[in-house]
Amino acid sequence: MSSEASGPVEVSIRDKLKTLLQPSELVVTNDSWQHRHHAAMRASGGGSGETHFSVNIVSDAFKGKSTIQRHRMIHAALSDEFAQGLHALSLKTKTPEESQKAESI
Amino acid sequence: MFRSAFRATLSPLRVTPAVTPRSLAIARRFITQEAKQQIQKAIDATPVVLFMKGTPEQPQCGFSRAAIQVLELQGVPSDKLKTFDVLQDSELRSGIKEFSEWPTIPQLYVAGEFVGGCDILLSMHQSGELEELLEKKGVLPPLEKVPSEMTKS
Numbered sequence: 001m002s003s004e005a006s007g008p009v010e011v012s013i014r015d016k017l018k019t020l021l022q023p024s025e026l027v028v029t030n031d032s033w034q035h036r037h038h039a040a041m042r043a044s045g046g047g048s049g050e051t052h053f054s055v056n057i058v059s060d061a062f063k064g065k066s067t068i069q070r071h072r073m074i075h076a077a078l079s080d081e082f083a084q085g086l087h088a089l090s091l092k093t094k095t096p097e098e099s100q101k102a103e104s105i
Numbered sequence: 106m107f108r109s110a111f112r113a114t115l116s117p118l119r120v121t122p123a124v125t126p127r128s129l130a131i132a133r134r135f136i137t138q139e140a141k142q143q144i145q146k147a148i149d150a151t152p153v154v155l156f157m158k159g160t161p162e163q164p165q166c167g168f169s170r171a172a173i174q175v176l177e178l179q180g181v182p183s184d185k186l187k188t189f190d191v192l193q194d195s196e197l198r199s200g201i202k203e204f205s206e207w208p209t210i211p212q213l214y215v216a217g218e219f220v221g222g223c224d225i226l227l228s229m230h231q232s233g234e235l236e237e238l239l240e241k242k243g244v245l246p247p248l249e250k251v252p253s254e255m256t257k258s
Contacts, residue, residue, distance in 0.1 A: 003175065035167075060113060067221065067228065068219075068220075068221055071221070071225065075207070076206050079208075082208040082209075088209055089208075090168075090224055092224070
């Protein structure tokens with residue numbers, strides 16, 4: 001899948017999150033292919049191929065914010081995408097400190 | 106509006122899809138307030154409320170399945186848990202997203218408060234935060250009540 005070009009939604013997600021959060025790490029993965037069979041995707045003819053994404057993001061902007069607050073920041077940045085067919089977003093949000101701690105385990 | 110969703114998740118039998126009466130479409134402008142009140146009532150009525158796709162027996166989405174599995178793993182008693190199948194009711198599906206200001210399903214409420222979606226639920230489960238929250242809100246008995254043989258060092 002990594003050999004395929006990024007679609008417009010993926011590009012948009014990356015750009016918006018980069019601008020809003022200036023992350024030190026950002027991985028955006030298109031998982032839509034894995035969900036193409038589930039009921040809602042079948043009903044809409046397979047979806048646009050850009051319906052389900054995972055985002056792994058490390059940013060200072062998350063300092064002092066609860067997980068819900070971090071997720072809401074990201075949802076707000078991507079409200080257009082949600083309105084236009086983004087269906088699911090799996091989020092892993094860390095500050096640089098939390099990310100280092102996780103790696104040292 | 107919610108009655109079909111209620112019945113759908115409580116019934117062990119195969120669920121039939123809900124039919125939205127045409128008259129509701131005309132009154133759509135007024136539904137939002139009513140919908141808000143109905144959702145508020147639902148989250149206040151039961152300690153643990155999960156808005157999901159499908160039912161606990163037949164989740165229709167991997168994220169919803171994960172959410173209900175976490176709640177079952179945590180041992181939430183069935184009389185303290187209610188689930189709503191948003192696929193049975195498109196007004197509920199869009200209404201709950203507006204109500205919670207959260208764009209995706211599943212959505213968990215504990216003691217009337219929004220807790221989060223699948224990712225948050227999973228990480229709270231792993232960190233022990235979910236157990237703490239459920240104990241604090243009286244959904245799970247606190248661990249101290251466990252027989253003393255198990256805690257003697």
